[in-house]
Amino acid sequence: MKNSIKLLAIICTAVIFLTANMAMAQKAGGPWTIPAKYKAMKSTVKAGDPSIAGVGKETFNKHCKSCHGAKGLGDGPKAANLKTSTGNFSDAKFQAYSDGELYYMSYIGRDEMPNFEKKILNESDRWAVIGYIRTLKK
Numbered sequence: 001m002k003n004s005i006k007l008l009a010i011i012c013t014a015v016i017f018l019t020a021n022m023a024m025a026q027k028a029g030g031p032w033t034i035p036a037k038y039k040a041m042k043s044t045v046k047a048g049d050p051s052i053a054g055v056g057k058e059t060f061n062k063h064c065k066s067c068h069g070a071k072g073l074g075d076g077p078k079a080a081n082l083k084t085s086t087g088n089f090s091d092a093k094f095q096a097y098s099d100g101e102l103y104y105m106s107y108i109g110r111d112e113m114p115n116f117e118k119k120i121l122n123e124s125d126r127w128a129v130i131g132y133i134r135t136l137k138k
């Protein structure tokens with residue numbers, strides 16, 4: 001009898017531990033469905049344009065860094081409270097997204113990735129942020 005109570009206690013602890021762990025683990029968001037209209041978009045801000053290190057970086061630090069981290073590694077202070085992984089802006093797979101795909105994910109968003117259409121209004125500022133994200137490549 002004593003042994004079975006002990007066993008039950010061990011099983012309960014294990015279940016609590018496992019479910020807590022599962023609840024905390026972030027899951028990858030999975031592939032994005034990006035409308036053709038956005039896919040076809042091309043940046044109006046060329047690599048090396050001064051606006052990238054200027055308004056691009058400033059806007060990123062103001063609106064994106066809290067989740068994505070200063071280098072886009074997904075280690076911003078708010079990231080720990082998210083259920084979805086924010087991705088890693090420095091890796092080659094991320095950098096392979098086209099301008100238009102990055103634009104859609106950055107400004108339209110989905111689920112835990114906020115929509116920024118009303119917060120970042122200027123079109124060339126938006127492209128400067130994308131340009132800045134490009135500089136985070138390793």
Ligand code: HEC
Nearest residue numbers: 029063064067082084085086087088105106111112113116
């Ligand atoms: C509140 C936290 C939060 C903020 C602030 C935020 N993001 Fe995100 N972002 C996320 C999350 C979570 C995901 C993953 C969403 C998913 O896959 O469903 C994401 C995904 C992305 C992706 C796609 C990453 C990939 O590998 O698929 C891009 C690009 C992106 N964000 C850009 C931005 C930009 C640019 C800003 C600032 C203008 C920004 N994010 C601000 C949480 C945030």
